[in-house]
Amino acid sequence: MDVVTLSRLQFAVTAMFHFIFVPLTMGLSLLLAYWETRYVRTGDETYLRMTKFWGNLFLINFALGVVTGITKEFEFGMNWARYSRFAGDIFGAPLAIEAAGAFFLESTFIGLWVFGWNKVSKKTHALAIWLVAGASNLSAFLILLANGWMQKPGGYILRNGRAELTDFGALVFNRYGWLSFFHALFAGCTLSAFFVMGVSAYHLLRKKNPDFFTRSFRTAAGLGLAGSFLLVVSGDQQGLLVTRTQPTKLAALESHWETRRAAPFSLFAWPDSRGEKNAFEWLRIPSGLSLMAYHRADAEVKGLRDFPRDERPPVLPTFLSFRFMVGLGLILVLLSFLGWLRSRRDRLDARPALLKLFLYAIPLPYIAVQLGWIVAEVGRQPWLVFGVLKTADGVSNSITPGMVTTALAGFTVLYGLLAVVDVYLLARFARKGPAEVSR
Amino acid sequence: MTLQVVWFVLWGILWTAYFVLDGFDLGTGILYGFLGKNDSERSALRRSLGPVWGGNEVWLITAGGATFAAFPTAYALIFSSLYSALLLVLFALILRGVALEFRGKRSAAGWTRLWDTGLIVASLVTALLFGAAFGNLFRGLPIDAGGFRGTFFSLLSPYALLTGLFFVLIFCGHGALWVAFRLQGTLGSRALSLARRIWLFLPPAAVALMVLTSLSTDLEVNYRHHPLWAFVPVFAVLAFASTALFVARGRADRAFYSSCAAVALIMFSAFVGLFPFLVPSRLDPACGMTIFNASSSPYTLKIMTFVALILVPIVIAYQAWIYRIFREKISLESPSDDEGY
Numbered sequence: 203m204d205v206v207t208l209s210r211l212q213f214a215v216t217a218m219f220h221f222i223f224v225p226l227t228m229g230l231s232l233l234l235a236y237w238e239t240r241y242v243r244t245g246d247e248t249y250l251r252m253t254k255f256w257g258n259l260f261l262i263n264f265a266l267g268v269v270t271g272i273t274k275e276f277e278f279g280m281n282w283a284r285y286s287r288f289a290g291d292i293f294g295a296p297l298a299i300e301a302a303g304a305f306f307l308e309s310t311f312i313g314l315w316v317f318g319w320n321k322v323s324k325k326t327h328a329l330a331i332w333l334v335a336g337a338s339n340l341s342a343f344l345i346l347l348a349n350g351w352m353q354k355p356g357g358y359i360l361r362n363g364r365a366e367l368t369d370f371g372a373l374v375f376n377r378y379g380w381l382s383f384f385h386a387l388f389a390g391c392t393l394s395a396f397f398v399m400g401v402s403a404y405h406l407l408r409k410k411n412p413d414f415f416t417r418s419f420r421t422a423a424g425l426g427l428a429g430s431f432l433l434v435v436s437g438d439q440q441g442l443l444v445t446r447t448q449p450t451k452l453a454a455l456e457s458h459w460e461t462r463r464a465a466p467f468s469l470f471a472w473p474d475s476r477g478e479k480n481a482f483e484w485l486r487i488p489s490g491l492s493l494m495a496y497h498r499a500d501a502e503v504k505g506l507r508d509f510p511r512d513e514r515p516p517v518l519p520t521f522l523s524f525r526f527m528v529g530l531g532l533i534l535v536l537l538s539f540l541g542w543l544r545s546r547r548d549r550l551d552a553r554p555a556l557l558k559l560f561l562y563a564i565p566l567p568y569i570a571v572q573l574g575w576i577v578a579e580v581g582r583q584p585w586l587v588f589g590v591l592k593t594a595d596g597v598s599n600s601i602t603p604g605m606v607t608t609a610l611a612g613f614t615v616l617y618g619l620l621a622v623v624d625v626y627l628l629a630r631f632a633r634k635g636p637a638e639v640s641r
Numbered sequence: 642m643t644l645q646v647v648w649f650v651l652w653g654i655l656w657t658a659y660f661v662l663d664g665f666d667l668g669t670g671i672l673y674g675f676l677g678k679n680d681s682e683r684s685a686l687r688r689s690l691g692p693v694w695g696g697n698e699v700w701l702i703t704a705g706g707a708t709f710a711a712f713p714t715a716y717a718l719i720f721s722s723l724y725s726a727l728l729l730v731l732f733a734l735i736l737r738g739v740a741l742e743f744r745g746k747r748s749a750a751g752w753t754r755l756w757d758t759g760l761i762v763a764s765l766v767t768a769l770l771f772g773a774a775f776g777n778l779f780r781g782l783p784i785d786a787g788g789f790r791g792t793f794f795s796l797l798s799p800y801a802l803l804t805g806l807f808f809v810l811i812f813c814g815h816g817a818l819w820v821a822f823r824l825q826g827t828l829g830s831r832a833l834s835l836a837r838r839i840w841l842f843l844p845p846a847a848v849a850l851m852v853l854t855s856l857s858t859d860l861e862v863n864y865r866h867h868p869l870w871a872f873v874p875v876f877a878v879l880a881f882a883s884t885a886l887f888v889a890r891g892r893a894d895r896a897f898y899s900s901c902a903a904v905a906l907i908m909f910s911a912f913v914g915l916f917p918f919l920v921p922s923r924l925d926p927a928c929g930m931t932i933f934n935a936s937s938s939p940y941t942l943k944i945m946t947f948v949a950l951i952l953v954p955i956v957i958a959y960q961a962w963i964y965r966i967f968r969e970k971i972s973l974e975s976p977s978d979d980e981g982y
Contacts, residue, residue, distance in 0.1 A: 265742035269735040275705050278725055279720025290713020291937040295945060298706035301699060302952040310696035310956075310963055321966050364713075366938040405684040476899075596722035600789040607729050616732060620739065627746055638646065 223267030231335035251461025285596030350379020393425030400564035659700035668816020734897025772808025776801035781921035860914030877906035
């Protein structure tokens with residue numbers, strides 16, 4: 203394999219692995235901040251135990267999110283030197299601001315939160331977790347602003363053989379960046395809610411600490427309902443933007459080959475890229491695609507055949523990821539609604555079937571967020587900066603396939619081992635329950 | 642003064658802050674096995690790092706981010722040229738962080754041995770490779786108009802190896818003083834006597850480094866043209882001497898502060914010599930990366946200057962506050978908050 207393919211694989215492996223931990227950090231930090239604030243306000247010890255129990259799981263996840271994040275910053279220079287040189291004038295700014303404005307806050311105050319229980323007042327301690335929660339989400343926002351510029355470049359001029367920033371406002375108010383931030387934030391809330399509901403379900407099935415886990419479940423169910431609903435809304439808004447700014451991505455998402463008005467939506471299809479058509483289509487909804495993409499039934503949707511072959515993204519992975527992501531998203535909305543309804547009205551421990559459902563639903567949002575990144579990044583291909591710089595032109599000159607193969611193998615092995623440790627520790631501490639972990 | 646010069650200063654400050662702060666984390670990590678004889682001692686060592694190491698490491702992320710934002714051409718060249726070395730640094734930093742966070746999660750012998758070894762090896766590798774990487778920057782990389790012309794092995798010059806070893810040694814001294822400064826009882830005094838032994842080797846090592854630096858790099862050229870700037874290395878020598886003195890007198894607190902100054906001033910001395918280069922070229926001086934040919938546009942530099950002038954003081958303020966909160970000396974009996982969950 204060549205350096206470009208290997209570097210893309212390396213970036214994909216390290217980014218997707220990093221994003222196992224990011225959404226739980228984003229959402230669970232908010233839940234912890236809420237619970238600790240409730241504890242400070244009401245003095246109710248259960249809230250303290252909730253903060254500590256879920257906090258312990260949060261920290262295991264957080265540690266891996268932090269260490270795998272460093273890789274990302276280094277990789278741009280290591281593997282994508284020509285891209286870094288080309289876009290650093292613009293792309294470097296949000297990354298540097300992220301480090302100085304968000305990552306510092308997050309890493310400094312998590313130290314205070316973990317080690318400061320007896321060192322600072324209850325209010326200051328709660329403030330620390332609010333700062334961690336705010337900074338984690340700010341961090342995601344700034345990274346997604348950087349990504350947003352790659353997806354929808356603006357506010358720059360090509361000068362001195364590179365892209366130079368001319369309008370900082372255009373970088374900060376990049377619509378793609380904002381929408382993907384909200385999408386990621388709601389994904390984080392949904393994933394965290396399912397994490398908490400699933401672990402709570404495990405304990406409720408065993409009738410352990412029913413009060414503690416019913417309350418945890420209830421808070422999470424509220425967050426999950428709001429999160430998954432907004433997730434769909436923000437996803438739809440992203441779709442509208444992609445339609446306008448990345449027509450190749452839209453066509454690949456839908457495996458839509460032929461330009462036409464009132465384009466139908468096929469629930470499922472099998473793209474045949476060589477033949478530039480779908481091998482089969484299943485359950486066609488008339489005008490469905492036009493409605494989704496433009497919110498107008500007779501709108502014209504451009505098909506892949508009208509784009510040069512070397513500007514089309516790989517259709518199969520983009521299409522399949524999108525279908526499964528949306529499917530999972532809708533399932534999550536339904537499940538959240540069910541969880542919210544049942545946890546409001548009934549005693550949860552009397553509903554083992556529902557609890558089992560939630561226990562086994564823990565991986566679903568994890569799969570959905572990974573698919574989401576495939577949609578966003580594979581769908582952007584062959585561009586690194588959409589319409590401006592091809593991925594193949596962004597890779598470093600001075601690295602060899604051997605070097606990148608070594609790196610890829612190293613990351614795969616190291617991250618594989620970390621995944622084992624992560625799952626082992628999370629399962630161990632999740633099973634332990636709060637009684638043994640609180641003081 | 643142009644903004645490029647401002648960013649060179651800031652760039653130097655960020656890397657220096659990283660080495661001063663994470664330097665003692667790395668040193669403590671390297672010496673962890675020598676200093677911590679049993680489980681409660683090792684737990685106390687980790688507790689001394691627990692609340693601060695994460696925030697310290699972010700200085701590295703910020704230094705990297707600032708290089709990217711202010712000098713993208715140099716960022717691209719340095720990071721891709723030092724590919725294999727930085728790959729190992731990444732693996733080591735990941736292992737170090739995970740070891741510190743996960744070591745206390747279980748007490749089974751295999752588990753603790755795994756992460757203890759990981760912490761020691763990862764700290765050693767990080768210190769050695771950062772030293773070697775900066776040795777290469779000071780000496781210059783084999784770059785011509787087409788970019789980097791070397792291989793991984795061309796980075797392993799005797800000079801780079803010596804800077805690597807020097808980083809390891811000075812971080813060990815720095816880490817031992819951190820432990821002596823933060824911990825009470827036998828562990829603190831053991832760290833101080835270890836620091837005393839390390840500080841026997843450090844002055845001759847520093848002299849050797851200075852001699853080799855003047856032979857293998859062009860860092861002394863700036864000092865020949867602008868002798869007034871020699872005050873920086875003079876202060877470095879003074880900080881070095883005062884650290885040695887405080888160590889000999891058994892004044893752990895002052896020795897640690899002085900050691901912070903020594904690490905900082907050594908880095909500053911090198912950066913003054915490097916100016917205006919970020920990476921000189923060993924093949925053709927005109928192909929070296931300077932703050933002028935590698936920088937971002939004036940517009941981006943202006944924005945980033947505003948951002949840095951607002952954010953960096955805030956960061957320093959709250960990090961100083963955190964150090965103050967955790968100023969109380971750690972004893973072996975202190976409650977271990979991290980394992981209290």
